[in-house]
Amino acid sequence: MIRPPDRLPPPHGQLVLGPERGLVVVVLGPAVRRRLHPAEERVASALPAARRADFVSGRRAAAVALGLLGRTGPVLRADDGRPLFPSGVLGSLSHCDGYGVCAVALRGPCPGVDLEREGRVPDLGLGHVGTPDEIAWTRQRPELAAHRRTALFCAKEAVFKVRDGADGGRRGHLGVELLPRPGGFAVRRPAGLRVTVRRFEAKDGTGHLLALVRGIASGGPLGTSDPPEDLKCPFAQVQLKESARERRSGGSHSPPAEPRVPHPSPPAPPGHR
């Protein structure tokens, strides 16, 4: 079996997940340098300095993702912070630790994506995130608790990005209820969505979780008959690219993934459900 990548792209690299049914997800390393669209540059320059880096990392990932669909930006910004994708493109952005993530599709339903560093979601604050059943699930196995808290939070953040078509439905983690499933969650409320959660490790071993949600109409990515501890990758094709500079440096990161993984079935990371 070809082992799919379970590492975030190196700082100068990019990870492309998909396309599957017209969906592309791009994770871009923090050191990737790409020029923004002039309209995006204007938006960036008007943002508070504290928000600018996040804006830039997301738009860089968006430029790559749009390019893979044969489209171009800009991806502008609504007053409430929502990304405004070009006409005919449905998309979602996230960022964490300098990594930018973008999921785009040319037909519905809209994808939602979120990236979080594992272990940062505190147990004490979980009452603001999870329902009693969800909290009980995170505490069922203490050795998995930090992972499960992050998975729960990350999945809900991704759901917020598709509810009402955008972040307009963001209010209230408790308005979304998830049912743990192999490789992610089914959404009990609002019903009909499924969330895939995939774990990556950064070069330093730090775990990051990537949550992706699409409407069930696109074909649910989750298996239903898998062993509970198996993690099914929903993405049909995985491609890891790195910059020429990274290659010249001798590739200090872990080896890139195989270019094609038709139906990868990665081993469950330690502590991953």
Added chain:
Amino acid sequence: MSDITTAVADEVRSAFAAELALDSDRVSLETPLASLAGLDSVKLLRIVAALETEYGISLDDDRLYDLKQVRDVAALVEEERAVTSLAAGE
């Protein structure tokens, strides 16, 4: 809105500073949350959890989505402290 005591203001500013690895004098009640580098939804949740633990309170989940400034967090803490004290018959 409840008055914000100096003690709560300092505690809230310290909570933000600790989570974001800033000097607390760089965080004032008037600081917009959008201007705090590195502040994201998880870090805000961690700050809220730390304050709830410190004061033995539970902040109103709905209002956590309306926070614009550090002052809003401090006001929420003060209001919840008042409600909690009232409920305890203090």
